[in-house]
Amino acid sequence: MNTIRAIIVDDEDLARQIVREYLREEEDIEIVAECTNGFDAVKAAATHKPDLLFLDVQMPKLDGFEVLELIDREIAVVFVTAYDQYAMKAFDAAAVDYLLKPFDQERFRTALQRARRRLGEGPRMPSASELRNAAQAPGQHSQRIVIKDGTRVHILPVNQLEYAEAQDDYVALHSGGKTFLKQQTISSLEAALDPSRFVRVHRSFLVSLERVAKIEPYTKDTRIAVLTNGAQIPVSRAGYMRLKELMDKS
Amino acid sequence: MSLYLAIWIFFGCLFVLVLSVSAHLEWQTSVAVTVPIVIILALGCLGPWYSSRALPLRSTPLWKVVGTHLLVGMCTSAIALAPARLLGVLAQKTFPDLSARLHPAFPTLAGMSLLIYLLSVALHYALQAVESSRQAELLSREAELKALKAQVNPHFLFNSLNSISALTSVDPRKARDMCVRLSEFLRNSLRLGERTSIPFSEELALTKTYLDVEQIRFGERLRVTQDFDTGCAYCEVPPLLVQPLIENSIKHGIATLVEGGEIAMSGRRLRDSVRIVIENPFDPDAPEMRRNGFGLASVRNRLHARYGGAARIDIQVDGNRYRVMLTIPCDEESETAG
Numbered sequence: 001m002n003t004i005r006a007i008i009v010d011d012e013d014l015a016r017q018i019v020r021e022y023l024r025e026e027e028d029i030e031i032v033a034e035c036t037n038g039f040d041a042v043k044a045a046a047t048h049k050p051d052l053l054f055l056d057v058q059m060p061k062l063d064g065f066e067v068l069e070l071i072d073r074e075i076a077v078v079f080v081t082a083y084d085q086y087a088m089k090a091f092d093a094a095a096v097d098y099l100l101k102p103f104d105q106e107r108f109r110t111a112l113q114r115a116r117r118r119l120g121e122g123p124r125m126p127s128a129s130e131l132r133n134a135a136q137a138p139g140q141h142s143q144r145i146v147i148k149d150g151t152r153v154h155i156l157p158v159n160q161l162e163y164a165e166a167q168d169d170y171v172a173l174h175s176g177g178k179t180f181l182k183q184q185t186i187s188s189l190e191a192a193l194d195p196s197r198f199v200r201v202h203r204s205f206l207v208s209l210e211r212v213a214k215i216e217p218y219t220k221d222t223r224i225a226v227l228t229n230g231a232q233i234p235v236s237r238a239g240y241m242r243l244k245e246l247m248d249k250s
Numbered sequence: 251m252s253l254y255l256a257i258w259i260f261f262g263c264l265f266v267l268v269l270s271v272s273a274h275l276e277w278q279t280s281v282a283v284t285v286p287i288v289i290i291l292a293l294g295c296l297g298p299w300y301s302s303r304a305l306p307l308r309s310t311p312l313w314k315v316v317g318t319h320l321l322v323g324m325c326t327s328a329i330a331l332a333p334a335r336l337l338g339v340l341a342q343k344t345f346p347d348l349s350a351r352l353h354p355a356f357p358t359l360a361g362m363s364l365l366i367y368l369l370s371v372a373l374h375y376a377l378q379a380v381e382s383s384r385q386a387e388l389l390s391r392e393a394e395l396k397a398l399k400a401q402v403n404p405h406f407l408f409n410s411l412n413s414i415s416a417l418t419s420v421d422p423r424k425a426r427d428m429c430v431r432l433s434e435f436l437r438n439s440l441r442l443g444e445r446t447s448i449p450f451s452e453e454l455a456l457t458k459t460y461l462d463v464e465q466i467r468f469g470e471r472l473r474v475t476q477d478f479d480t481g482c483a484y485c486e487v488p489p490l491l492v493q494p495l496i497e498n499s500i501k502h503g504i505a506t507l508v509e510g511g512e513i514a515m516s517g518r519r520l521r522d523s524v525r526i527v528i529e530n531p532f533d534p535d536a537p538e539m540r541r542n543g544f545g546l547a548s549v550r551n552r553l554h555a556r557y558g559g560a561a562r563i564d565i566q567v568d569g570n571r572y573r574v575m576l577t578i579p580c581d582e583e584s585e586t587a588g
Binding site: 011012013014015017018021036037038058059060061062063066082083100101102155 | 405408409411412413414415416417419420466467468469505506507508533535536537
């Protein structure tokens with residue numbers, strides 16, 4: 001049997017301790033790292049290439065869902081938390097399991113069984129970012145965007161995002177003269193943001209409504225949105241309808 | 251509405267009577283003079299509904315309250331009497347010497363109008379006081395209910411139980427210790443939560459038990475300093491005032507920091523109040539928070555319901571430092587009561 005490489009992420013010593021203790025009896029699982037915050041977890045996932053993640057939701061720096069978003073590898077995730085409000089969503093998105101603190105060893109073994117089965121199924125697991133998107137509560141929108149740049153992590157509050165542009169598998173996020181590249185589709189970014197503040201004006205462009213200074217005609221069917229920072233964004237016909245509808249509302 | 255109408259018909263009759271007696275007018279003439287006065291007064295006396303709210307007795311200087319209402323009252327009575335003067339001038343043909351005969355009655359009429367206006371001001375203040383006391387009572391009952399629900403935060407309980415669960419195998423003695431502390435905290439918060447006020451020393455003791463539990467959970471990440479004047483101990487305060495604030499300091503402060511930090515609590519005994527300051531570091535870039543500030547809102551509501559404007563709660567955020575400052579009146583029981 002292959003060894004499963006696992007990382008434990010929790011800011012409380014005792015909470016990590018109990019997972020470690022339960023894992024001691026599992027011969028096929030090796031703990032490759034323990035992390036006390038979100039940043040370290042993202043870093044450890046990149047260097048240790050784990051198969052399995054025990055992940056707390058509420059932690060310093062980045063919460064569990066933000067950590068998932070920044071891990072682009074396919075990893076089986078078991079949430080370990082005292083909060084039950086994300087449980088349903090995480091399950092819908094096929095997180096391996098959701099352990100509510102405190103839990104006993106039998107319950108923990110069930111989670112491990114599920115993880116083994118999932119890992120045995122091969123690579124078709126929902127990616128971490130898919131999990132993250134599905135785990136978003138309806139009507140709740142991201143207040144910030146996390147971006148990984150090599151080993152560094154940037155946190156971009158959404159009110160600083162001017163516009164986003166699709167570039168193949170990435171989105172380029174523009175803010176204050178800087179550009180951040182993030183591996184994400186523009187549609188999933190759009191889905192995570194507040195639709196009353198961000199408009200998809202074009203197949204490849206998403207703009208912040210409050211940054212739009214004016215809209216000028218371009219060709220017969222298309223227009224150009226000029227942002228407060230001077231950037232010119234193409235606006236498609238459908239995009240213009242959406243923009244207009246939103247501006248009329250506000 | 252019909253009551254209001256009845257009151258004004260009464261006042262109208264009074265005016266007619268006064269006019270007939272002091273100005274020796276025929277009753278028809280009296281009525282003709284009175285009707286516009288009473289209609290204008292009836293409208294003008296609705297004004298204090300706004301002005302009494304704009305100038306609450308508790309927070310407005312007395313001269314301002316008296317001055318404003320007196321001035322507005324005089325204006326109202328002057329406006330109310332204007333039609334009577336006008337009638338005297340315009341209708342000279344119908345009532346030849348009306349103007350002259352009315353003249354001696356004007357001071358009486360003006361005085362009566364002013365008095366009626368001031369009466370309405372007083373009535374509005376009285377109604378307002380009744381309303382606000384009913385609201386305060388409602389608010390305090392609601393806040394108490396919420397406080398009872400809030401006092402045992404389920405996540406605090408689950409996380410503590412998880413710590414105990416982890417300790418049972420590595421340090422059974424400490425696990426037992428934590429069970430005892432946790433029970434102590436639960437028992438005391440239930441017991442104290444039922445009372446309307448407790449000596450401050452008991453609130454501090456409860457907070458200490460709470461911190462003992464959290465200390466085991468957070469270990470070295472949680473550091474606490476305390477500096478309280480001895481005079482604070484005897485002040486009677488509502489229960490669960492400091493503990494929820496400390497809970498916030500941990501949840502939104504210490505727990506957001508990898509290295510943790512120090513919570514600094516202090517209390518100063520002023521002449522007839524206590525001033526409590528709780529300060530903690532936090533991570534301004536921390537992930538979004540859940541159930542934000544519920545403990546704070548509960549404390550604020552309860553303070554407001556109980557002390558009105560006499561208690562204050564202020565928040566200062568200074569970079570990565572968060573500071574709550576509480577000032578509450580100190581109702582000191584006799585020294586032996588503490």
